[in-house]
Structure formats: structure tokens, C-alpha cells
Amino acid sequence: MRVLVCPHQLGMGGSPLNAIEMASAMRRYGHDPVVYSTSGVLTDILRDSDLQWVQAPASDAPGMAWARRLEDVVRHQQIDMIHAYEWRPCLQAAFGSGRRVPLLMSVMSMDVPRFLPTHLPIVVGTPELQMRMSAQGRKAHLLEPPVDMDRHRSRDVAGARARFGIPDGALVISTVTMLTTDLEKLQGVLEAIRVVDRLAATRPVRLLIAGDGEGLPAVQRRAAAVNAHHGWTVVQTVGFQLDAVPVYEAADIVLGMGSSAIKGLAHAKPLVVHGEAGFWKLVEEDSAAGFLHTGWYGRGGSGIQDLAQALGRLLESPALRMRLGAFGRNLVERRYDLERSAEHLAALYVDVALDRQPQATVVRSLARSAATSARYFTSMRFGSVVDREQWAREGAIA
Structure with missing residues (x-):
């Protein structure tokens, strides 16, 4: 037809x-x-x-x-x-x-x-x-x-990190999103910046933000302030990426909602799902079923407290990151x-x-x-x- x-x-x-x-x-x-x-x-x-x-x-x-x-x-x-x-x-x-x-x-x-x-x-x-x-x-x-499972597969993590100038040893948290107030996406990015600002006091973290929208100037201003405070790049904004695969590849952890969240899982990265009204939740074996039914999104939570707790667990445990990454990749292969x-x-x-x-x-x-x-x-x-x-x-x- x-x-x-x-x-x-x-x-x-x-x-x-x-x-x-x-x-x-x-x-x-x-x-x-x-x-x-x-x-x-x-x-x-x-x-x-x-x-x-x-x-x-x-x-x-x-x-x-x-x-x-x-x-x-x-x-x-x-x-x-x-x-x-x-x-x-x-x-x-x-x-x-x-x-x-x-x-x-x-x-x-x-x-x-x-x-x-x-x-x-x-x-x-x-x-x-x-x-x-x-x-x-x-x-x-x-x-x-x-999700195109062949395209969304992490093949060259080192090359992806080099593309964005990320140093060896950095723990990368990536998000691919629209910087708009729709579904509180912009609010979520600003919350993530606040959490990573705190984490940077004790860990070599980098928040990699790919996206554009009316909120980009606010995000850039906040990123500049955080980076100036620490004296090194903690928050990196890279704007809209026509091909976002390297952003996912460079990550140790992905933040996101909807199709962006699913693509993060496809890259075998542990995922923290963002939603409205302070919603942040780590995808684990016991929480995945809810997302599979209602979508990769949520409403209601404790905001930066929940995000900080999820990121803290992941950053402290390479084994947990590897386990949840493999679980996510397998889930997407079976379902999406x-x-x-x-x-x-x-x-x-x-x-x-x-x-x-x-x-x-x-x-x-x-x-x-x-x-x-x-x-x-x-x-x-x-x-x-x-x-x-x-x-x-x-x-x-x-």
C-alpha cells in the first residue's frame, strides 16, 4: 500500500x-x-x-x-x-x-x-x-x-568520551532530553545539576546534557556557575545532537524518560527514570514491571533526595552498574x-x-x-x- x-x-x-x-x-x-x-x-x-x-x-x-x-x-x-x-x-x-x-x-x-x-x-x-x-x-x-538494537549498542566508549573531552576516570551521567517545561523535563535537568554539584565534592563526576529548547540558556548559566565553583567541568552541555548515540555510549549512568530512557537501556547503561513532581526511580529487576506497563515515566516523589540516593548507589558500585546495564539491554531486546x-x-x-x-x-x-x-x-x-x-x-x- x-x-x-x-x-x-x-x-x-x-x-x-x-x-x-x-x-x-x-x-x-x-x-x-x-x-x-x-x-x-x-x-x-x-x-x-x-x-x-x-x-x-x-x-x-x-x-x-x-x-x-x-x-x-x-x-x-x-x-x-x-x-x-x-x-x-x-x-x-x-x-x-x-x-x-x-x-x-x-x-x-x-x-x-x-x-x-x-x-x-x-x-x-x-x-x-x-x-x-x-x-x-x-x-x-x-x-x-x-529501538534499532544494532544502532543503539555501545561499541566505542573510549571514542565517545574522547569526542566530548571527558578525562579518564570520570564517572559520566548522561541525559538526552528536550530542555522544555513539558512534562517537567527542564526542571529535572536542573535538579540533576544540583545533585551532581554536591556529588562533585567527593567524586569525579560529569553530567553530560544533550538537548535544546527554551530552557537551554538557564541550563548553561547554571552549568557555568557549578563549573566555576569546582574549577573543572562538572556539567557539560552539548546542545542538540542529531546522532545521540555517542552521548549514551559515553555514559556510566543514564537519566531520562520515554524513548530516551529505553535507548539508554539499549546501550546497557543503568537508568534512573525521571518524571513529574519530583519523580526519580532507579530501574531494577523489581521496578521494571511497573515501567513496562505504564511507560518510562512517573509522577510524585522526593525530588533531588531520590535522585541523589539512586546515583549514590550506582556510583559506589561498578558491579551494580554492570548488572543493571546487562539487565536493561536484555529487556529492550525482548520488548522494544x-x-x-x-x-x-x-x-x-x-x-x-x-x-x-x-x-x-x-x-x-x-x-x-x-x-x-x-x-x-x-x-x-x-x-x-x-x-x-x-x-x-x-x-x-x-
């Missing part, structure tokens, strides 16, 4: 990168993917993949330019099915070309906005969310964040392998293409979606901070 793949953007984040990787993999199963998206920092990766790319207007631009262009592409490229990623492309496609060709929605966020149409099949990234969507009457499919995920998605495409909904069901679903999404956009423009925060917690991040 000729499938139009619509990432919400080609910027930083696991979702657009997964969209590109899975689209590329679909060719091995006989599908012919075309990517429809705006340009961004991942454009070079898309071009290197040799996937056909049709540049789209910004999906959040005023007017209907994105949807109108989508209809032109579907018609002229003879598209058989649309696979849209994240809520905004899903919503626009559902009211446009998705009424005439099969549409599969993918939402890799921690929640699904309630205004998305209920008649359309949806792919989510955790078993817990799949169960919740199914309980709401949606056709929910599970496709956990895929890209090839296994691609095989599942290729079969799902066929099922979605063959499925047909009664017209009355479609009409009711779209009417409900139109009314609920109107309330969302009104809240974003005129609502209170509390209203906007509530929508954000449902996954409707503007």
Missing part, C-alpha cells in the same frame, strides 16, 4: 524519529511510504533514509493550509492510507482526507486528548494506555517505542526491538485498510470531536491557566 506518514513535526523528540524509522522499515514489508511533514532538525535524517518527502505547511498555522495540502497529496500521490502521529495531524486528517481514505492515529504521549475521534483506530505506546483506551470503546493497538515492531505495524496497516465503519458511527464520532476540540481551542485562547494545564495533562500540549 501507498501510505502517507504524517509526523507532527521533524523537530526534537522520540515521536518524529520513530515515525521516520518505522516508515523506512515499512518498505521491507511491501508498503510504499511517503512522509508529509514540515522541515526541522530531523530533515537530514529523513533525506538520508531515501524516503519520499513532501514538505507540509506548519500544522498549527492559522487557516487550513496543512489540511488542504494533505488532500492534494492524497489525491495526486494516489495514497491508500494515512498514518498520522500525535494529536494535531490526527485531528486535521480526520476532518479532511481521513474521511475518504483509511486513517490510523498514533499518539506516543502519556495520554490521549479526549477530543480525538473515537471511530478511528489508535496506536498508543504503553499497555496501561491501551487498556484505558479500549475501556473507552476505542480500537486501541499497542506499539511500544521501537525495531524489527519486531515493524512487523506488527505492517500487519496493522492491512487490518486498518480493510476495516470500514458504519456512516452513522463516523458522523457521531466527528460531531463529538468537533464540539470537544472547539472547547479545547477556546480554552487555549481564552481559558484560565488551570484549564490549559488540565488539557496539557490529557496530552493536548499546544
Whole structure:
């Protein structure tokens, strides 16, 4: 089938990168993917993949330019099915070309906005969310964040450390993240800097931070202050990395959430998962099951106290780091392998293409979606901070 793949953007984040990787993999199963998206920092990766790319207007631009262009592409490229990623492309496609060709929605966020149409099949990234969507009457499919196990493998730790100028003997804590307030990612990085600042008084630690966003200047200022206090590089910011593999390779320990956390495990590094409201937890044999069910994220904890305790245990015990690293690599191989995920998605495409909904069901679903999404956009423009925060917690991040 000729499938139009619509990432919400080609910027930083696991979702657009997964969209590109899975689209590329679909060719091995006989599908012919075309990517429809705006340009961004991942454009070079898309071009290197040799996937056909049709540049789209910004999906959040005023007017209907994105949807109108989508209809032109579907018609002229003879598209058989649309696979849209994240809520905004899903919503626009559902009211446009998705009424005439099969549409599969993918939402890799921690929640699904309630205004998305209920008649359309949806792919989510955790078993817990799949169960919740199914309980709401949606056709929910599970496709956990895929990882290329061959690419995400630590082969040259010494070379990776040399690339970042890390001296021998340093204990490296790496994080690959977006420096934004979404899901309190920026707050987590600032907490990590505070903890590493304290640890540096007695240990040769280095916090390696890869990422960009509106919080980068604040992180850089804090890093400079910590480094000046100690007289050596304790916190190193390296900005956005198109290829983040060396950041994981250089690490003794990885901090992260979502797909970044899973990739850290793939590199056989012990992982401390970050979440909201002070959540930090070390991934061990007895804590992994919870993350496998609800996702690599959490909410609620003691903040820097929990992080300091987890890092202290890991830094003091090379044996513990080695054991948990091997455990994590094995877990990702069994659960998140890209090839296994691609095989599942290729079969799902066929099922979605063959499925047909009664017209009355479609009409009711779209009417409900139109009314609920109107309330969302009104809240974003005129609502209170509390209203906007509530929508954000449902996954409707503007």
C-alpha cells in the first residue's frame, strides 16, 4: 500500500524519529511510504533514509493550509492510507482526507486528548494506555517505542568520551532530553545539576546534557556557575545532537524518560527514570514491571533526595552498574526491538485498510470531536491557566 506518514513535526523528540524509522522499515514489508511533514532538525535524517518527502505547511498555522495540502497529496500521490502521529495531524486528517481514505492515529504521549475521534483506530505506546483506551470503546493497538538494537549498542566508549573531552576516570551521567517545561523535563535537568554539584565534592563526576529548547540558556548559566565553583567541568552541555548515540555510549549512568530512557537501556547503561513532581526511580529487576506497563515515566516523589540516593548507589558500585546495564539491554531486546515492531505495524496497516465503519458511527464520532476540540481551542485562547494545564495533562500540549 501507498501510505502517507504524517509526523507532527521533524523537530526534537522520540515521536518524529520513530515515525521516520518505522516508515523506512515499512518498505521491507511491501508498503510504499511517503512522509508529509514540515522541515526541522530531523530533515537530514529523513533525506538520508531515501524516503519520499513532501514538505507540509506548519500544522498549527492559522487557516487550513496543512489540511488542504494533505488532500492534494492524497489525491495526486494516489495514497491508500494515512498514518498520522500525535494529536494535531490526527485531528486535521480526520476532518479532511481521513474521511475518504483509511486513517490510523498514533499518539506516543502519556495520554490521549479526549477530543480525538473515537471511530478511528489508535496506536498508543504503553499497555496501561491501551487498556484505558479500549475501556473507552476505542480500537486501541499497542506499539511500544521501537529501538534499532544494532544502532543503539555501545561499541566505542573510549571514542565517545574522547569526542566530548571527558578525562579518564570520570564517572559520566548522561541525559538526552528536550530542555522544555513539558512534562517537567527542564526542571529535572536542573535538579540533576544540583545533585551532581554536591556529588562533585567527593567524586569525579560529569553530567553530560544533550538537548535544546527554551530552557537551554538557564541550563548553561547554571552549568557555568557549578563549573566555576569546582574549577573543572562538572556539567557539560552539548546542545542538540542529531546522532545521540555517542552521548549514551559515553555514559556510566543514564537519566531520562520515554524513548530516551529505553535507548539508554539499549546501550546497557543503568537508568534512573525521571518524571513529574519530583519523580526519580532507579530501574531494577523489581521496578521494571511497573515501567513496562505504564511507560518510562512517573509522577510524585522526593525530588533531588531520590535522585541523589539512586546515583549514590550506582556510583559506589561498578558491579551494580554492570548488572543493571546487562539487565536493561536484555529487556529492550525482548520488548522494544525495531524489527519486531515493524512487523506488527505492517500487519496493522492491512487490518486498518480493510476495516470500514458504519456512516452513522463516523458522523457521531466527528460531531463529538468537533464540539470537544472547539472547547479545547477556546480554552487555549481564552481559558484560565488551570484549564490549559488540565488539557496539557490529557496530552493536548499546544
